[in-house]
Amino acid sequence: xxxxxxxxxxxxxxxxxxxxxxxxxxxxxxxxxxxxxxxxxxxxxxxxxxxxxxxxxxxxxxxxxxxxxxxxxxxxxxxxxxxxxxxxxxxxxxxxxxxxxxxxxxxxxxxxxxxxxxxxxxxxxxx
Numbered sequence: 001x002x003x004x005x006x007x008x009x010x011x012x013x014x015x016x017x018x019x020x021x022x023x024x025x026x027x028x029x030x031x032x033x034x035x036x037x038x039x040x041x042x043x044x045x046x047x048x049x050x051x052x053x054x055x056x057x058x059x060x061x062x063x064x065x066x067x068x069x070x071x072x073x074x075x076x077x078x079x080x081x082x083x084x085x086x087x088x089x090x091x092x093x094x095x096x097x098x099x100x101x102x103x104x105x106x107x108x109x110x111x112x113x114x115x116x117x118x119x120x121x122x123x124x125x126x127x
Contacts, residue, residue, distance in 0.1 A: 008056070008073075008078065012053055014039065015031065015050060018034045019070060020071060022034075025062060027068050028047065031069065032046055050069055059072060099116070
């Protein structure tokens with residue numbers, strides 16, 4: 001999975017998000033309609049990105065009356081790979097350094113920190 005996710009560019013990830021959020025196969029017309037809300041991409045750009053995603057093996061094109069597209073990589077898999085890649089590149093593989101950076105930069109509020117504390121209690125008697 002990691003090698004597939006590594007091949008997804010930022011622009012392609014926008015297409016993937018549309019497919020993930022839909023939760024079903026979509027024709028290009030529907031993909032274009034959704035993307036029009038947030039981007040000014042031409043249909044040719046969307047077609048090119050979908051073709052590349054198919055070539056990379058992360059999207060499947062299904063021929064019916066028109067092509068329908070569905071993701072072959074889940075959002076969770078992509079996010080897991082992307083997060084680990086970020087940690088590896090920016091924090092030398094240390095998730096602790098990532099969290100310390102977030103806390104130090106005031107990106108987490110008290111509620112976020114409390115929620116994280118509860119997550120870190122893995123293996124405690126309460127669980």
